[in-house]
Amino acid sequence: MTAQILDGKATAAEIRADLKVRVDRLRERGVTVGLGTVLVGDDPGSTAYVNMKHRDCAEVGIESIRRDLPADATQDDVERAVAELNEDPACTGYIVQLPLPKGLDEQRVLERIDPLKDADGLHPINLGRLVLMQPAPLPCTPKGIVELLGRFGVPLRGAEVTVIGRGVTVGRPLGLLLTRRSENATVTLCHTGTRDLAEHTRKADIVVAAAGVPGLITADLVKPGAAVLDVGVSRVDGKLAGDVAADVREVAGWVAPNPGGVGPMTRAMLLANVVEAAEGAAAS
């Protein structure tokens, strides 16, 4: 048996095509959609991700607004960039690319984002709404994972999902999303303090690996036929490596590879969040 590939790259391209239609419709009504990014420093990975986001915007017809700050930017500099985007009517949604360079207080920056312009869904108000199951922009990676599973028909209702990683951008919000009534999955959230990881992965119908440990998930940790989603990224000898070992494809029913799986879906959901926010504002 060899796993079906959850092709996030192709799926994200379809989603962008659908979003383009919605952006065109908004434009006909006089609404322009604009995505802003705040990038601090010159980390090659972060710069590459931000470049990809602006390329996506161009494809979909979303204006992009870029604030690139030097690596020695101060907390005040970053907060000023955020305040400017809050005020800028051309910017309907934006993100602050994480992680910020050491010495900057990420949480204080995120709290200053206008929750109505929070394209990442990482403002405490929006994370709080997710906890309360109230409407809010959803964090892009968890939203992309649910969308990818849905489009490939991976059954989610009642499924046992083991998530590895308790980060604020992936693991934690994913657990909240999957346990909503609309998804109805049962979630086990594993982390570095988990005593027996294999016990939790082997019972899972779906494994989401977001640990950042190369090759952590091997075939012997996977129930035959399960879906395995690789969300981890690390650099090994300068090359990108995911959390999922190659042999998993021989036992899994579905695999979301890295690259080409959840990453492109994350970017597509960022665009979706900005479009949804603009549609919501236009309706009210």
Ligand SMILES: Nc1nc(=O)c2c([nH]1)NC[C@@H]1CN(c3ccc(C(=O)N[C@@H](CCC(=O)O)C(=O)O)cc3)C=[N+]21
């Ligand atoms: N405020 C904020 N929001 C984020 O959503 C955010 C962030 N900060 N900081 C970093 C992480 C990482 N992240 C990725 C998004 C897309 C790909 C992606 O599209 N990857 C492609 C290409 C990979 C490549 O060629 O380098 C793929 O997987 O096929 C990867 C990683 C978003 N993040």
